Amino acid sequence: xxxxxxxxxxxGGQILRTATALAAIKKIPCRIFNIRKxxxxxxxxxxxxxxxxxxxxxxxAKLQGDFLGSQEIKFWPGEIKxxxxxxxxxxxxxxxxVLQTLIPVCLFAKNPVEIEFEGGATDTxxxxxxxxxxxxxxxxxxxxxxxxxxxxxxxxxxxxGGSQVKVKIYPSKLKPxxxxxxxxxxxILIISGASESLKNKKVAERQLMGTxxxxxxxxxxxxxxxxxxxxxxxxxxxxxxAEFEKTKIGVDNLGRLGKRAEDVxxxxxxxxxxxxxxxxxxxxxxxxxxxxxxxxxEGKSAxxxxxxxxxxxxxxxxxxxxxxxxxxxxxxxxxxxxK
Numbered sequence: 001x002x003x004x005x006x007x008x009x010x011x012g013g014q015i016l017r018t019a020t021a022l023a024a025i026k027k028i029p030c031r032i033f034n035i036r037k038x039x040x041x042x043x044x045x046x047x048x049x050x051x052x053x054x055x056x057x058x059x060x061a062k063l064q065g066d067f068l069g070s071q072e073i074k075f076w077p078g079e080i081k082x083x084x085x086x087x088x089x090x091x092x093x094x095x096x097x098v099l100q101t102l103i104p105v106c107l108f109a110k111n112p113v114e115i116e117f118e119g120g121a122t123d124t125x126x127x128x129x130x131x132x133x134x135x136x137x138x139x140x141x142x143x144x145x146x147x148x149x150x151x152x153x154x155x156x157x158x159x160x161g162g163s164q165v166k167v168k169i170y171p172s173k174l175k176p177x178x179x180x181x182x183x184x185x186x187x188i189l190i191i192s193g194a195s196e197s198l199k200n201k202k203v204a205e206r207q208l209m210g211t212x213x214x215x216x217x218x219x220x221x222x223x224x225x226x227x228x229x230x231x232x233x234x235x236x237x238x239x240x241x242a243e244f245e246k247t248k249i250g251v252d253n254l255g256r257l258g259k260r261a262e263d264v265x266x267x268x269x270x271x272x273x274x275x276x277x278x279x280x281x282x283x284x285x286x287x288x289x290x291x292x293x294x295x296x297x298e299g300k301s302a303x304x305x306x307x308x309x310x311x312x313x314x315x316x317x318x319x320x321x322x323x324x325x326x327x328x329x330x331x332x333x334x335x336x337x338x339k
Contacts, residue, residue: 001028002028002029004033007034010310010314012038015035016044017048019321020055021100022318022322026323027077029075030075047093049068050120054102054115056075058106058109059079062075080106080108083112089163092121092233095130096127098117102115104292106169106171107174107296115167120156120161122152123157123235123254124156128289131239131252135191135250136283137290144175145173155229156232162231174297179302180304184245188243189241190211190225192265193226194228195228198236213262214269237255240268242276249281251271278306279304280307282304287303287306287308291334295327300337301336
């Protein structure tokens with residue numbers, strides 16, 4: 001049984017997500033303790049618990065310690081056989097974080113896996129928005145072989161959630177990837193969305209105005225989308241995606257009470273420019289999200305990232321416990337070398 005200290009470095013839920021996913025794929029039992037010790041509310045919160053229970057159902061695992069607030073779990077994985085999962089999240093738990101646990105495992109199933117989410121949030125704090133997840137993360141991951149479909153039937157924001165999302169993941173053999181050059185710049189896609197209840201205040205349009213204020217001097221090709229949705233709680237989000245010939249880099253931001261919509265867009269645009277200036281092929285958030293897939297692919301991979309965050313360092317530490325091989329870092333170049 002592999003022992004994992006959940007307080008290592010970043011000390012958040014990512015340790016739980018990566019460790020249990022790899023345990024399921026490699027069929028190695030694990031014990032995780034000090035779960036989310038680095039957080040103000042340590043232990044399992046709703047989205048961690050839902051993700052864990054869904055994973056246990058997916059791979060017929062035996063699970064101990066699966067209750068709210070638990071700081072230690074034991075996980076004994078079985079065979080990946082389940083083809084349909086229905087996940088009900090009563091709170092605004094992040095759907096994209098639950099998917100971070102499930103997608104790698106579903107790629108190793110024998111048949112496609114359909115996942116239906118009822119409740120939870122598509123766009124919430126401390127998690128990738130569903131637009132970033134679809135148009136940046138999955139776009140890069142698909143270069144490695146996987147085919148994943150996400151259908152957002154209803155958006156959900158903090159605090160009530162209330163999303164409806166369907167996901168279909170097809171089994172796939174992961175191919176190595178070499179992303180050390182971006183290729184030529186193509187365009188920036190901006191998706192600005194908000195609840196229907198904020199339409200009179202033109203929140204989505206104003207977020208877009210904030211991005212224009214920053215980007216207008218650059219005279220770049222830009223595609224803009226404005227969207228409004230029926231939601232249980234009012235909220236808004238914006239996602240900026242810079243498309244290159246060989247890759248995509250993205251940033252997102254969320255509206256919040258007391259914050260001008262224009263500032264939400266402006267912050268996102270400034271962050272995108274910072275990522276772009278790094279000349280990296282992957283933004284700092286995608287850098288840590290893609291690492292498990294590099295290690296699970298058959299062969300060497302190499303990516304240039306904008307920043308090696310504590311999230312990335314934490315994921316590297318966990319992955320090397322479960323997968324035979326080594327991450328090598330030179331500056332902002334990350335290479336996976338299998339044994």
